[in-house]
Amino acid sequence: MTKLIFALNDKINTGEREKKMKCAIYARVSTEEQAKNYSIPAQLDLLRSFAQANEYEVFKEYIDEGVSGTTADRPQLGELLDDARTGMFNVVLVYRIDRFFRNTRLLLVTVEELKKFSVSFKSLTEPFDTSNPMGEFMVSLLGCVAQLERDTFIERSRMGTIKSVKEGHYMGGGRPLYGYTYDKESKTLEINDKEAKLVRLIYQRYLEPYSSLKKVNDKINDLGYRTRKGTKWHTGSIHDILTNTSYYGKWYYNPNHYPEPIEVDIPAIVAKEKYDKAQKVLQQRKIYAKRNNKYNYLLLGVLRCGICGRSMSASTKQCVKKKGGKEYGPYLQQYYYCFGRMLKKGCPMRWVRKDRLDPLVWNKIKEIVKNPALIRKAIVEKEKRSGPTNAALKEDIKGIDKKIKDCESERQKILRVYRKGIIGESDFVNQIKELQEEKDALNQQRKEIELRIESQVYIEDSLKSLENFVRELQERIDNLNFEERRELIKLLVRRVIVKEDGVVDVEVIVPQVDSQPGGKGESHEKQPTCFPSIAQLRHISW
Ligand SMILES: [Zn+2]
Structure with missing residues (x-):
């Protein structure tokens, strides 16, 4: 135990004051300290004998047991402060300053408070009391030291963890990672066979073709696997398992301030190659999902409303399906x-499900493609129409470029006017914003025209090997990717009109040779523009 410094606690105070000093004794011990030497009786013994030696009258002993130095919630301390306010004593005695407060700020605030009531503060083991300025200074200094010691303690324990991790120990805290159990003696992770089996299954299932996080998740839930909590699995957890390096044997400890993560080898559950492959596939599926959701509308651009004649656009809606009293979704x-629909007097045309309309029209297209004569005709017709149009499109682009240039000079003009202070900041911001929107719209338009030119070049190229193209198309019709299918739609379809009663008119840019006998077919070819033939399709409800 620290040596007591009685020497400084001489008779100066008592000598100066005529009255006998009344003191309050404060003792505290935290739960974890109770096991050590800091017992309450030991503290009290020393405080009492100190009071006696200095001829202090002990007003009361205040004892907080099993509380920490940081919590402000100490019942006896509160009482002590109340009694100080009503002048029940002139000095507070503690065994050590950190018995009173560990936090410097709280210590200083409290000492200040006590001073207001003419109560000083004395530590047995530290050479000062707050009845003199030197002592006050020492209090704040020691408070600082106590705080510093505490910070050092935290740092030391952190360094302890780092050292332990560097020795190859798992310090993940709490519950070990799924798939493992923690061995307390060796401080390492061991494979939990039952859980590891599921981890391997998740990797295996996910790497199968056409798999997805959701499919894997549904599958393992169907197979009866449950989480440690006994709940169903979620796609988020599946994703976590697929992206955690621990499963191929590398666990990383990365405390906030440590310069770089520390690598710890743990038993691997899956091979590194499998893990790497999973990362690649995750990336690919992410890109695919994005594309798939946003751009896979086959009929955008050719679809017209059967009620008002406007173009139809595409969007996704969140749905909940009710079936047999059960809800599915969203x-x-x-x-x-x-x-x-978006206008004031909205068109009453209902929303049309893509998964019903696209296959309906696509099947018709396939039918047409199976007749090579039709394709050939369609391409020739298209070429006839695209000739002059192509030049016109290039002319359009020139016009747009000029407008974009105008936007830029307009911007410079606005900037000049703003600098001269002719217009205010909000006007300036608004005008620049409007201009930017206009420019964005022009750029968008330009891109679309460029695409159209490109697609015509594609058709022209195709014409050069028309026979091959037709043959290839027929062979591949069932395996075309989305872009190719869209190209084909653009080539063959002029408009698709959806009507409220479920009837769909597909206006095909192909004379229906087979349905028009003899000379009639020829009369079609003489027409300057292609006469659309209409295929009527029917779907009961959207
Ligand atoms: Zn409409």
Whole structure:
């Protein structure tokens, strides 16, 4: 135990004051300290004998047991401060300053408070008391030291963890990672066979073709696997397992301030190659999912509303399906909708489900493609029409470029006017914003025209090997990717009109040779523009 310094606690105070000093004794011990030497009786013994030696009258002993130095919630301390306020004593005695407060700020605030009531503060083991300025200074200094010691303690324990991690110990805290159990003696992770089996299954299932996080998740839930908490698995946890390096044997400890993560070898559950492959596939599926959701509308651009004649656009809606009293979802459903819906007197055309309309039209297209004569005709017709149009499109681009240039000079003009202070900041911001929007719209338009030119070049190229193209198309019709299918639609379809009663008119840019006998077919070819033939398809409800 620290040597007591009685020497400084001489008779100066008592000598100066005529009255006998009344003191309050404060003792505290925290739960973890109770096991050590800091017992309450020991503290009290020393404080009492100190009071006696200095001829202090002990007013009361205040004892907080099993509380920490940081919590402000100490009942006896509160009482002590109340009694100080009513002048029940002139000095507070503690065994050590950190018995009173560990936090410097709280210590200083409290000492200040006591001073207001003419109560000083004395530590047995530290050479000062607050009845003199030197002592006050010492209090704040020691408070600082106590705080510093505490910080050092935290730092030391952190360094302890780092050292332990560097020795190859798992210090993940709490519950060990799924798939492992923690061995307390060796401080290492061991494979939990039952859980590891599921981890391997998740990797295996996810790497299968056409798999997805959701499919894996549904599968393992169906197989009866449950989380440690006994709940169903979620796709988020599946993703976590697929992206955690621990499973191929590398666990990383990365405390906030440590310069770089520390690598710890743990038993691997899956091979590194499998893990790497999973990362690649995750990336690919992410890109695919994005594309798939946003751009896989086959009929955008050719679809018209059968009620008001406007173009139809596409969007996804969140749906909930009710079946047999049960609710499914929410899930995303893709729809086409009439632009007219957005207007004031909205068009009453209902939303049309993409998954019903696209296959309906696509099947018709396949039928047409199976007739090579039709394709050949379609391409020739298209070429006839695209000739002059192509030049016109290039002319359009020139016009747009000029407008974009105008936007830039307009911007410079606004900037000049603003600098001269002719317009205010909010006007300036608004005008620049409007201009930017206009420019964005122009750029968008330019891109679209460029695409159209490109697609015509594609058709022209195709014409050069028309026979091959037709043959290839027929062979591949069932395996075309989305872009190719869209190209084909653009080539063959002029408009698709959806009507409220479920009837769909597909206006094909192909004379229907087979349905028009003899000379009639020729008369079609003489027409300057291609006469659309209409295929009527029917779907009961959208
Ligand atoms: Zn409409």
